[in-house]
Amino acid sequence: MAQIFPPVADTCVKLAGIAVAVLVVGGLMVAGGAVRSDWLTRVGVAPDQPVPFSHKHHAGELGIDCRYCHDDVERSASAGFPPTKTCMTCHSQLWTNAEALAPVRSSFTTGEPLAWNRVHDLPDYVYFNHSIHVAHGVGCVECHGRIDRMNRVAKVHALYMSWCLDCHRDPAPHLRPPERVFDLDWQPPADARALGSELVARFGIEPANLDSCYVCHR
């Protein structure tokens, strides 16, 4: 009796098996919320860094303004990543023999930048601009959380598009007066929406246009 199935049928069965397994596992991950879990989005997970820099110490305990180091945040898309010289402004005099700062001193003498690991990295098809946000009353805390309480920085939001759109469609409850943008302690008044609506008008924000594709994707 001739064979009903050719030898290649074995491969087809195995491939089909893999496809079904991928669909089942993937389906379960979507249904169970695993794809939105902190484990995958890295929320609350601080990456290792070449130097154990503490924002809690510098921004919290010492009270140094965010802009002392991130000095481009008001005029550029990038908040500005401090060069080693900025660290050495103080550490040429303070903790000059500290073992933890050895990579900083080495970077300063060789000119080789410190290779920090990014915490917030948007996909390349998103055009985010820090300066427009801080100029229109979006505080640092709104996206980055209480950086001044973090020894090692981790994301507090997953940076989903839906999360961006929530604010772009209804910015009022998220806005603060311009002089409070860098104040990590600021608490909104009881009626945050009333203040926000006034700020939306003052800054000339047009929520009706803020969820157009081209605002973030160009």
Add this chain to the structure above:
Amino acid sequence: MTRPVPRLAPLLALILLVAGCDDPMVDQAKYEAYEKAELFPDGKTNQPPVPGTIARGQLDYFATLRQRPPLTRALVERGRERFDIFCVPCHGRTGDGDGMIVRRGFPSPPSYHTERLRNAPTEHFVQVVTNGYGVMYSYADRVPPADRWAIAAYIRALQLSQDFPVARLSDEARSRLEEAR
């Protein structure tokens, strides 16, 4: 006789599936600020301009540095904001030279409220921000020229706040001062 190609096919399919997870739209063939750049010998995305380059607006930059702006309330308020960001860590809120970083061991800068600095020209403070002074580094890359003048104007206001004859205060200010005593 074994057939190597069909036996490797499931493995190949698996590799293709995993490769699908790497989304080329997420990490496109372009460099973002501060990203590691394989293209350049020093590995930096941010390349210094060719030596001798004059950037657009750079002549204005130097003109602003030489030309003292008119003294306005807005200038002093801008100066206070910038002073609180860049100077307060060492010089302190009132310019006494006892900021938080000094209290942590940084060498104490001179107080602004001395005869020498009261008599120093305003340009002196602009020069110090630009070039640094003693153990103080230059802030030229963080504080643009217009802001250096604003900071200098605010330092003048701070000096006045600590060295003003009580007799010349307004009645209201004088009575508030008496109350505080």
